[in-house]
Amino acid sequence: MRNILEITDATKQFGGLMANEGITFNVGEGEIVGVVGPNGAGKTTLFNSVSGAHTLTRGSIVFDGQDVTQKKAHEIARLGVGRTFQIPQSLNEMTVTENVLVGALMHTADMKKAAEKVQETLELCNLAHRKDMLAGKLNVAQKKRLEIARAMATDPKLLLLDETMAGLTATERKDAVDLILKINRMGVSILTIEHNMDVVMTVSNRVVVLVSGKLLMVGTPEEVTSNPEVISAYLGGGSDTDE
Amino acid sequence: MLKTLFGDYSKKQLAIGAVLIVIALILPQLTKSLFMYNLLILIVIWSILGMGWNVMGGFCGQVSNGHSMFYGFGAYCVGLPLQYFGLSPWIAIPFGMCFCACVAWVIGKPVLRLKGHAFAICTMALAECMRYICVNMEFTNGAKGVNMFKKGVNPILFLQFKDPRVYYYLYFVIMLIVLAVTKILSKKRFFYYLRTIKGNEDAAASVGIDVSRYKVRAYMLSAAIVSLGGSLYAQYMLYFDPASMMTLNVSMMIVLVAVMGGIGTVFGPILGAIVIECLSEFTRASLGQYGGLDMVLYGCLVIIIVLFLPGGLLTLPAKIREYMDRKASKEGAAK
Numbered sequence: 001m002r003n004i005l006e007i008t009d010a011t012k013q014f015g016g017l018m019a020n021e022g023i024t025f026n027v028g029e030g031e032i033v034g035v036v037g038p039n040g041a042g043k044t045t046l047f048n049s050v051s052g053a054h055t056l057t058r059g060s061i062v063f064d065g066q067d068v069t070q071k072k073a074h075e076i077a078r079l080g081v082g083r084t085f086q087i088p089q090s091l092n093e094m095t096v097t098e099n100v101l102v103g104a105l106m107h108t109a110d111m112k113k114a115a116e117k118v119q120e121t122l123e124l125c126n127l128a129h130r131k132d133m134l135a136g137k138l139n140v141a142q143k144k145r146l147e148i149a150r151a152m153a154t155d156p157k158l159l160l161l162d163e164t165m166a167g168l169t170a171t172e173r174k175d176a177v178d179l180i181l182k183i184n185r186m187g188v189s190i191l192t193i194e195h196n197m198d199v200v201m202t203v204s205n206r207v208v209v210l211v212s213g214k215l216l217m218v219g220t221p222e223e224v225t226s227n228p229e230v231i232s233a234y235l236g237g238g239s240d241t242d243e
Numbered sequence: 244m245l246k247t248l249f250g251d252y253s254k255k256q257l258a259i260g261a262v263l264i265v266i267a268l269i270l271p272q273l274t275k276s277l278f279m280y281n282l283l284i285l286i287v288i289w290s291i292l293g294m295g296w297n298v299m300g301g302f303c304g305q306v307s308n309g310h311s312m313f314y315g316f317g318a319y320c321v322g323l324p325l326q327y328f329g330l331s332p333w334i335a336i337p338f339g340m341c342f343c344a345c346v347a348w349v350i351g352k353p354v355l356r357l358k359g360h361a362f363a364i365c366t367m368a369l370a371e372c373m374r375y376i377c378v379n380m381e382f383t384n385g386a387k388g389v390n391m392f393k394k395g396v397n398p399i400l401f402l403q404f405k406d407p408r409v410y411y412y413l414y415f416v417i418m419l420i421v422l423a424v425t426k427i428l429s430k431k432r433f434f435y436y437l438r439t440i441k442g443n444e445d446a447a448a449s450v451g452i453d454v455s456r457y458k459v460r461a462y463m464l465s466a467a468i469v470s471l472g473g474s475l476y477a478q479y480m481l482y483f484d485p486a487s488m489m490t491l492n493v494s495m496m497i498v499l500v501a502v503m504g505g506i507g508t509v510f511g512p513i514l515g516a517i518v519i520e521c522l523s524e525f526t527r528a529s530l531g532q533y534g535g536l537d538m539v540l541y542g543c544l545v546i547i548i549v550l551f552l553p554g555g556l557l558t559l560p561a562k563i564r565e566y567m568d569r570k571a572s573k574e575g576a577a578k
Contacts, residue, residue, distance in 0.1 A: 051449065052448070053448070073445075073449065074447075074448045074451050074452055074453045077448065077450060077451040082449070085449075089443045089446040089449075091439055091442030091446060092442065093438070093507075102435050102436065102447075102450050103450045105450075106451040109431070109432045111430065111431075150446070151449065153450075
C-alpha cells in the first residue's frame with residue numbers, strides 16, 4: 001500500500017514543553033488510522049503540525065510524496081488535506097450552505113460548479129434539510145457534521161478528524177461512524193483522534209498511541225487493546241502492569 | 244450580472260428600491276435650500292465611505308480605526324495634482340484610488356499581522372502619524388490646506404459646478420456604481436473568503452484560504468473606495484485641510500456609518516449615512532447655538548440606536564416582526 005502521509009521524527013517544542021517528540025508513523029492510501037492517548041498526549045499538536053497550523057521543531061512530514069513540513073496551512077489544504085477541529089469552528093454568521101461553499105470554492109471560482117458540489121456534500125453529510133439555517137443555530141452533532149462537510153467540499157485526499165465523537169449521543173455517534181466509513185469508501189484516507197475506544201476499534205485499520213508527546217505504539221486495534229503498556233497508560237491501569 | 248444584482252430580492256423589494264431611487268432623484272428638485280443640497284451630497288459621500296470601510300471592517304472583520312488616512316489621501320490626490328499640474332480630477336480620482344490601494348498594500352502587509360484591538364490601535368496611530376506629516380510638510384500646504392477653486396475652468400473637465408445639484412446627481416451615480424460593485428462582489432469567491440476570515444481564521448486556512456493575502460486585498464479595495472469618497476468630498480468643498488479630513492473623529496464617523504446601518508451588509512452603510520448625517524446636520528442646525536447641546540443629543544441618539552439595534556438599523560424590520568410574533572403568540576396563549 002502506498003503511503004499518503006509519512007511522519008518522521010515529528011518533534012514540536014513550545015518553550016520548555018515538549019508537546020511531541022520523535023513521532024514516526026505512516027498512513028496508507030485509503031486507510032483509517034486512529035490516534036489515541038490521554039489528555040495532554042499531544043494528539044492535537046500533531047494534527048496542527050500535519051495541517052500546517054504549527055511548524056515542526058524537528059522532523060518531517062511528507063504528504064502524497066511532497067514534503068509539507070515548512071508549508072503553511074492553506075497550502076497544505078490545497079494539496080488535499082482537509083481537517084476538522086476539536087471545538088467546532090463553524091462560521092456562525094453564515095448559513096450551512098455558505099459554510100460548505102467556502103470549501104467548495106477552493107478548486108473553482110465558478111459559483112454554479114461550487115453550488116453543485118455543495119449540494120452533493122450536504123447530502124453526503126445529511127445536512128441538506130438544514131442548508132438555509134445559520135450555522136450558529138445548529139446543535140453540536142450538526143456542527144461536527146458541518147465541519148466534516150466543509151472539509152469534504154475541498155475534495156481532500158486525507159481527512160484529519162479531531163474528536164468528532166466528543167459530546168455526541170449514542171445515536172449521533174453511530175451516524176458519525178457511518179459517515180466516516182462512507183467517506184473512507186469514497187477513497188479518502190482518514191487520520192482520526194478519538195477518545196471513544198469503541199469507535200476507534202470499529203473504524204480504524206490501525207491505531208497510533210501517544211503518551212506524553214511520545215509514540216507508544218502503532219498497531220491494529222486488537223494489538224493495541226491487548227498491549228499492557230497501552231492499558232496502563234491510556235485505559236487507566238491494567239492488571240498486568242499494576243501488579 | 245443582473246441576476247447577481249437583483250436575484251436575491253422579491254418583486255416587492257425591487258419596487259421599493261425603485262421608488263427610493265426615484266425619490267432620491269426627485270428630492271433636489273423639490274427644494275431650493277442649500278442646507279438640503281449639502282445634506283444630500285454628504286449622505287452620498289458618507290455612504291461611499293461607509294461602503295469602503297465595510298469591505299474591511301464589515302465583511303473581513305478587521306476593524307480599522309484609521310480610514311481617515313485614506314479619506315485625506317483621496318483629497319490630496321485630487322487637490323495637489325490640480326494645484327501643481329492643473330490635472331483634471333477625472334484622472335486624479337482614479338490615480339488617488341490606485342495610490343491608496345498601493346499604500347494599503349505596503350502598510351497592510353505588516354499591520355495586518357496584528358489582530359483585534361492591536362490592529363485597531365495601530366491603524367489609528369498610523370492615521371495620526373499621516374495627519375502630522377501632512378500638517379508639517381510644505382508641499383501639502385501644511386495646516387493651511389489646499390484650495391482647489393479655479394476661476395474660469397471647464398466645469399465638466401474640472402468638476403467645479405455652481406449648482407450643487409450637479410454634484411449630487413454625479414455623486415449619486417458614483418454611489419450606485421460602488422453599491423453595484425459591492426453587491427456583485429458579495430456573491431463572488433472573494434467576499435465569501437473575506438466572510439470566512441471574519442468568522443474564523445483557522446477555519447479559513449483549513450479550506451485553502453491564504454488569510455494574509457486576502458486581508459491585504461480587502462484592505463486595498465477598502466482604501467481605494469474610501470479614497471474615492473475623500474476625492475469627491477474635496478471636489479465638492481473645493482477646499483480641505485488635514486484638520487477637517489484626517490482626524491480620529493472622521494475615522495470614527497466612517498466606522499459609525501457602517502456599524503449603525505448594518506455591519507457586513509451591502510445596504511447598511513447607505514442607511515447608516517442617511518441616519519447619521521440627518522441626525523448630525525439637523526441637531527447642529529437646530530441646537531448648534533447652545534454650546535454643544537447638538538453634540539450631546541446626537542451622541543445620545545447614536546447610543547440609543549447602537550444599544551437597541553446592535554446589528555444595525557437594517558435589523559429593525561426583523562426586530563419588529565419578531566416583537567409582533569411574540570405579542571401575537573402571547574395573546575393567543577392568553578385566549
